[in-house]
Amino acid sequence: MAETINPEFKFINNLTSALAEGDQAELINLIISTPIADLVQFIPALEIQEIVELFSLLPAKYTDVILSNLPSTFIKN
Numbered sequence: 001m002a003e004t005i006n007p008e009f010k011f012i013n014n015l016t017s018a019l020a021e022g023d024q025a026e027l028i029n030l031i032i033s034t035p036i037a038d039l040v041q042f043i044p045a046l047e048i049q050e051i052v053e054l055f056s057l058l059p060a061k062y063t064d065v066i067l068s069n070l071p072s073t074f075i076k077n
Helices: 007-021 024-032 036-045 048-057 060-069
Strands: none
Touching (some): 036 060
16 A cells, blocks of 8 residues: 655655755745645744745745735744
8 A cells, every 4th residue: 555645744845855955946846836725834834944945045926925825823023
């Protein structure tokens, strides 16, 4: 029987790999291929440094969409 991979684990693993390589194209592909509902669940599970790197490498049009869909409790003053 094939082992199923947790989608959050797979996303974080792929994201970590793309961040380590500084591969903006791979990051964009990962973001646009992941439903926004999943993104807003997966992103808070990231380490702070990973979130900073993610938003620094993505073009503003992607970060704006993600930030506008994150729960207000995620963005603290």
